[in-house]
Amino acid sequence: MAIRRLRDSSCSVARSLSLLGERWTLLVVREALTGTTRFETFREHLGLTADVLSDRLATLVEGGILRREAYQEPGRRTQYEYFLTETGRELHVVIGALQQWGDTNLPRPEGPSTLRRSELTDAPVRVAFVDPEGREVHHDRVDIIDVDGVDERAQQAG
Amino acid sequence: MAIRRLRDSSCSVARSLSLLGERWTLLVVREALTGTTRFETFREHLGLTADVLSDRLATLVEGGILRREAYQEPGRRTQYEYFLTETGRELHVVIGALQQWGDTNLPRPEGPSTLRRSELTDAPVRVAFVDPEGREVHHDRVDIIDVDGVDERAQQAG
Numbered sequence: 001m002a003i004r005r006l007r008d009s010s011c012s013v014a015r016s017l018s019l020l021g022e023r024w025t026l027l028v029v030r031e032a033l034t035g036t037t038r039f040e041t042f043r044e045h046l047g048l049t050a051d052v053l054s055d056r057l058a059t060l061v062e063g064g065i066l067r068r069e070a071y072q073e074p075g076r077r078t079q080y081e082y083f084l085t086e087t088g089r090e091l092h093v094v095i096g097a098l099q100q101w102g103d104t105n106l107p108r109p110e111g112p113s114t115l116r117r118s119e120l121t122d123a124p125v126r127v128a129f130v131d132p133e134g135r136e137v138h139h140d141r142v143d144i145i146d147v148d149g150v151d152e153r154a155q156q157a158g
Numbered sequence: 159m160a161i162r163r164l165r166d167s168s169c170s171v172a173r174s175l176s177l178l179g180e181r182w183t184l185l186v187v188r189e190a191l192t193g194t195t196r197f198e199t200f201r202e203h204l205g206l207t208a209d210v211l212s213d214r215l216a217t218l219v220e221g222g223i224l225r226r227e228a229y230q231e232p233g234r235r236t237q238y239e240y241f242l243t244e245t246g247r248e249l250h251v252v253i254g255a256l257q258q259w260g261d262t263n264l265p266r267p268e269g270p271s272t273l274r275r276s277e278l279t280d281a282p283v284r285v286a287f288v289d290p291e292g293r294e295v296h297h298d299r300v301d302i303i304d305v306d307g308v309d310e311r312a313q314q315a316g
Contacts, residue, residue, distance in 0.1 A: 012256075012271065089297060093259070101249060105245045106177065107170075112305060114302055116301065130286045134293055134294040136292040139250040141278055142283055
């Protein structure tokens with residue numbers, strides 16, 4: 001019920017969380033971003049039970065974030081690999097934003113476990129708001145415009 | 159147990175989610191970003207029970223994301239308002255990234271409910287990876303460097 005309400009929500013944060021908000025789901029995506037594709041590798045790296053991992057992978061395939069491909073090693077039964085779709089790869093910026101926030105606000109004594117660099121220039125990258133010219137805008141200088149609220153007020157006025 | 163493991167995790171995505179991953183927590187932050195401060199307003203806008211809202215506000219105050227301030231209206235008992243700290247305001251980029259992903263990948267027929275604009279230029283803003291010069295880097299051109307893995311490999315080699 002709660003999930004359905006969130007999925008139908010007018011707010012895309014709520015809709016995103018209805019798909020991604022379950023514990024472990026975003027961690028499976030983070031793991032896939034580092035190149036993991038096989039069930040056993042996900043399980044080893046995340047320390048999940050097979051049941052929980054199966055459930056999260058199924059949610060992500062159903063949600064169009066991962067696609068599943070069969071493979072077979074000689075003498076073994078068919079198994080599956082999981083690859084991020086373009087929709088899934090677009091979550092990199094969400095994961096990057098969460099990681100950056102955690103590194104700043106919940107730091108480890110030994111520093112960040114992960115860094116991000118531009119493949120082209122090798123320079124470190126951060127997640128930020130940018131304007132159409134690609135210039136950074138500080139988060140305190142970003143206004144939130146409630147489109148539905150504006151419509152409602154316009155209708156009431158009209 | 160699971161929460162403790164996540165909090166202790168070497169991965170800052172996991173640590174961030176241990177604080178923010180409970181259903182509704184990020185939606186309370188999103189609501190605070192739009193200027194909501196009072197319990198009753200959070201409750202009306204989010205449609206939460208008082209118990210769940212109290213719990214999420216307590217988590218966010220304890221986590222240093224919101225600070226609580228007492229206020230009193232004539233003839234009524236002391237009540238509290240909730241304001242984002244700098245740590246909390248830094249979540250704007252996480253919420254913005256989730257919203258952008260949802261608007262693209264789980265769109266409503268009537269379009270986004272919320273837009274973000276630069277307070278300075280009124281131009282629309284997006285969330286993206288940027289390099290130290292503030293230039294945007296496409297998410298498929300961002301490499302993830304596993305620092306702990308590199309250390310471990312260096313130790314094994316050394």
